[in-house]
Amino acid sequence: MPSPDLILRHTNLPDGRTNQDVAVTDGRIIAVESHLQGTGAQEVDCQGYLLSPHFVDPHFHMDATLSYGLPRINESGTLLEGIAVWGELKPTLKADAIIERALTYCDWAVAKGLLAIRSHVDTSDPSLLAVNALLEVKKKVAPYIDLQLVAFPQDGVLRTKGGISNLERALDKGVDVVGGIPHFERTMADGAASVKLLCEIAAERGLLVDMHCDESDDPLSRHIETLADETQRLGLQGRVNGSHCTSMHSMDNYYVSKLLPLIAESGVSVIANPLINITLQGRHDTYPKRRGMTRVPELMAAGVNVAFGHDCVMDPWYGMGSADMLEVAHMGLHVAQMTSQKGIRDCFDAVTVNAAKVMHLKGYGLDVGCDASFVLLQARDKIEAIRLRANRLKVWKKGVLLAETPEVVAALQLPNRPPATRFMN
């Protein structure tokens, strides 16, 4: 074998293998073995830390990010006031400002090892200002982030005059995925009609679908059923995602026992957004207050691919966040009570492999032939990574080092760790 460009020695891998060497040439993984022979042009001793494929955020709103407080703060904290604040901000938006904020966020993302993001972009405005801005951002960040855009009719594709034409024009311009928001249409019937129409548009154009679906506490909001049914009718299995699906938290158990197999059979994936669901849902409750997040472990047990998204960072809906998908996974495991060892590992997968599957990312993973796009975490395994929201020591994209963070000395790890990770000064 010719000398590899890069060898990462002594890594632990997410599948549980320890002390593995990973060799990289021309931006791709060419070998994963213990005690790999030969020498790389460059070598890194990973000291038994976890090497993971990079983080993936399958649900985000990059056109709104970092706009917190513009033009005012969402005082009630509800989804609906967030939509109202965004509506007040939209007429004053400038493309340059959207691009600037998005690029700042992308810098944060790279530092956190987050190298693929699916962002919804609001298509309700006929000028498509935000669409044009994010298409520009997509081009600018392409060398380091896979930015996939979803045409998202925030104000309802049927509820907004010209909603369908605006969405189709966004797709014509190169937006990748068809979005929707059936629970925000004026009636349940309009919501179902919007799902049917949008899935037909996706089928005709050969595109993926990702709808905000049933983002409410209303147990009778059942658009996920229509989405799964339309997926089967149009042969879109494996190409459709339902985002949020928070109403499922409040649905009747009998109905859910019928719904889960339908979602699984349809190959529809589901994205929960733990940080946002736990803060936006349950706002009409007194006590007890519902958590609002969809039924993550039950969906996983039924064979549905479930991923976690960040959804919002410092925008009209959420004033917190830092592009840290381990924080998302950490909240997800708490809200879903996924505290078993398997449950915690599943939460790590929800921000890596499961999310990559939703986005249909090519070359993702740690197998030979995959892109050498990964993050070295200051943690030994997936469980410790989530517990510590572990430091990102190094982030590579196709073999190129993009970001580094110094090792934390007092790393709060258990005592039988190598000296470098222990408090020594």
Ligand code: FE2
């Ligand atoms: Fe969203």
